[in-house]
Amino acid sequence: xxNIVAIVGRPNVGKxxxxxxxxxxxxxxxxxxxxxxRDRHYGYAEWTGKHFxxxxxxxxxxxxxxxxxxxxxxxxxxxxxxxxxxxxMVDAQQGLTGLDEEFGKVxxxxxxxxxVVANKADTADSTYHEGEFYxxxxxxxxxVSSATGSGxxxxxxxxVSHFPDxxxxxxxxxxxxxxxxGRPNVGKxSFLNTLLGVERSIVTDIAGTTRxxxxxxxxxxxxxFILVDxxxxxxxxxxxxxxxxxxxxxxxxxxxxxDVCIIMIDADRGFEAQDMNIVTLAHRYNKGAVILxxxxxxxxxxxxxxxRLEDSIKERLxxxxxxxxxxxxxxxxxxxxxxxxxxVEVYENLRxxxxxxxxxxxxxxxxxxxxxxxxxxxxxKIKYLTQLPGRVPTFALFCNLPQYIKxxxxxxxxxxxxxxxxxxxxxxxxYFRKK
Numbered sequence: 001x002x003n004i005v006a007i008v009g010r011p012n013v014g015k016x017x018x019x020x021x022x023x024x025x026x027x028x029x030x031x032x033x034x035x036x037x038r039d040r041h042y043g044y045a046e047w048t049g050k051h052f053x054x055x056x057x058x059x060x061x062x063x064x065x066x067x068x069x070x071x072x073x074x075x076x077x078x079x080x081x082x083x084x085x086x087x088x089m090v091d092a093q094q095g096l097t098g099l100d101e102e103f104g105k106v107x108x109x110x111x112x113x114x115x116v117v118a119n120k121a122d123t124a125d126s127t128y129h130e131g132e133f134y135x136x137x138x139x140x141x142x143x144v145s146s147a148t149g150s151g152x153x154x155x156x157x158x159x160v161s162h163f164p165d166x167x168x169x170x171x172x173x174x175x176x177x178x179x180x181x182g183r184p185n186v187g188k189x190s191f192l193n194t195l196l197g198v199e200r201s202i203v204t205d206i207a208g209t210t211r212x213x214x215x216x217x218x219x220x221x222x223x224x225f226i227l228v229d230x231x232x233x234x235x236x237x238x239x240x241x242x243x244x245x246x247x248x249x250x251x252x253x254x255x256x257x258x259d260v261c262i263i264m265i266d267a268d269r270g271f272e273a274q275d276m277n278i279v280t281l282a283h284r285y286n287k288g289a290v291i292l293x294x295x296x297x298x299x300x301x302x303x304x305x306x307x308r309l310e311d312s313i314k315e316r317l318x319x320x321x322x323x324x325x326x327x328x329x330x331x332x333x334x335x336x337x338x339x340x341x342x343x344v345e346v347y348e349n350l351r352x353x354x355x356x357x358x359x360x361x362x363x364x365x366x367x368x369x370x371x372x373x374x375x376x377x378x379x380x381k382i383k384y385l386t387q388l389p390g391r392v393p394t395f396a397l398f399c400n401l402p403q404y405i406k407x408x409x410x411x412x413x414x415x416x417x418x419x420x421x422x423x424x425x426x427x428x429x430x431y432f433r434k435k
Contacts, residue, residue, distance in 0.1 A: 003052035003167040005045075005159060006079040008107065009089035010099045014119040017146035018089065019043060019056035022156075050160040051167035055079045080110045085162050087155075088136075092118040092143060095129030096136070104136040113162050116141045117155060122148065176225040176347045178340075179258035181278050186264045187294040190330045192229045195340060223344060228254045255281060260288035260347050260425070262339070267295045267327070271313045279320055286392045288346035288426045289323045292339050297329035319411065322418060324425050346425030352393060354421050356386050359395075366416045375404040383435050394429040402432035 005022075007015045023043030043054050057076045080086055088107050090100050107114050116133050121143035133141045142158075144151035180188045219225075255261055261282040265275050275291075282289045291313065299305065306327055314321040326342060328335045363385050372380040382399040395417070399405070414428050 002084070003050065003160075003163040003165075004055065004083045005052055005085050005087060006055040006057065006083035007087045007089060008057050008076055008080060008103070010097070010103060013089045013091045014146045015089050016056055018087070018117070018119065018144070018152070019054055021146055021149055021152065022054045047156040047160050049166060050163050052160070052163060055083065077106075080107065080112065083112055085159050086110060086112050086114045087117050087159070088114050088138060089117045089119050090133055092121040092129055096132035100133075101136065104138060108138065114138050115155060115158060118143045119146050121145055121151065176223075176260065176344070177228060177258040178225055178260045178262060178343050178347070179228040179230060179254045180262045180264060181230055181255060181282075182264035183266070183269075183272070183274050186266045187330045188264055189229050191262075191264065191292075191294070191328075191336060191339075192227055194330050194333060194336055195227070225344070225347075228258060230254045252281070255287065256285055258287060259350060260290065260343050262290050262292055262343055263323075264292045264294050267293050267299045267309075270309065271316055276316060279317065279323065283320050283427050286427055286429075288343075288350045290339065290343050290346055290425055291323055291325045293325065293327045294330055296327040297332045297334065322423070322425065322427070342425075349423050349426045350392060352421070352423070354387055354393075359385050359387065362420050363413070363416065366413075366420075370412065372399075372405055372409045375401075375406075378404065380404055382432075388431070390429065392427050392429060393423055394431070396431050396433050398433050398435040400435060402434055405432050 007019055009015055022045040024045070043056070045052055045054050057079045086107055088104070090096065116136060116138050118130055118133055118141050121130070122145045130141055130143060140158075142151060142155040144155055146152070180191060182188055255278075261278070263275060263278050263282065265271055271291075279289060279291070293309065293313075296306075309327075310325050313325055317323060324342060324346070326335060326339050328339050330336060364382070367382050372382065374380070378401055380399055380401045382397050384398045386396055388394045388396055397413070410430055410432075413430060417423060417428060
């Protein structure tokens, strides 16, 4: 069984601060505004040679009117069910509240080992309330400061005593990562939840519901991969709140960490400037990419509607029109599994190696049929091609006058390579070198 620690408690007691300290990176967004964390959030930690997964959860509130609260409560319960050990966080400076007592009852039902963690115990005054937490009837209270790390060592010694084995250092190592990106409210979280069949990300009609990048393991077609749901990327001038600014940073980080980007757009709104920005970033960072046009069920259409929209997107993409486009409806579950199949195919294309003999046989024939145009009366001869190691398919073409090869001819070669060797969805890099 996996070693899993869930951090739970009411809003604003410092759960995300402790999570970031344990996983040793600023992965969860921290803010003094309650309710910043909404979905459950996974990271990996190690203590005295034992590796474990940490789950950060949203603040648990009972009987609130907030549209997110019921969904947050469900996420917290799912995290507690998954965990081997539960850290129940309370605020040492505020003392025991009615909400802590309510939540204490929920945690007690779980029958898991529970540790009460009194956070913000930075000063002598703050330990004044410590005794109150014994009323919860959950055993020993550990005073810590998530911000400075004091007291966390003793707590972790206790936590890892429940783990029978050393665990896996990073269960995500070497597994393809697919990031789901797009503007706010195009259906990224609904897409993830529909694929998984469980509510992994909270979904509402309010733009900006997802704030952190959420990683999920997924198995399909006998393959493992990691799906990353991200916050919507919108224009700079709209990023007023701190929280939203950090959400956008997390989304960009998720793009950089991924292998393949699924860029979702809204069929009603079409392909907008912000969508083009995301596509350009994916290309610049050497990522595979797929464009999914969601909410296709809501569009009034005739037999040519898809073709017209696809052509207009390809025209906007210009030299990036190697990116495949698929029309889906998450709501009606149309083509969502084919969309993931396509993303997996793009991942395999990223890793594709073309044997040198085959590459030369096919491409030298194409070069002979349409040689590079002569420049300044000089004829350019390409003699030999080979694939270089790299994160994306990268080729060296050896010729007598590499400096005279122009962009249109380079595009011709790239298109021929794509048609012969199927590099759908991936950028190609060609380097012309002197023989």
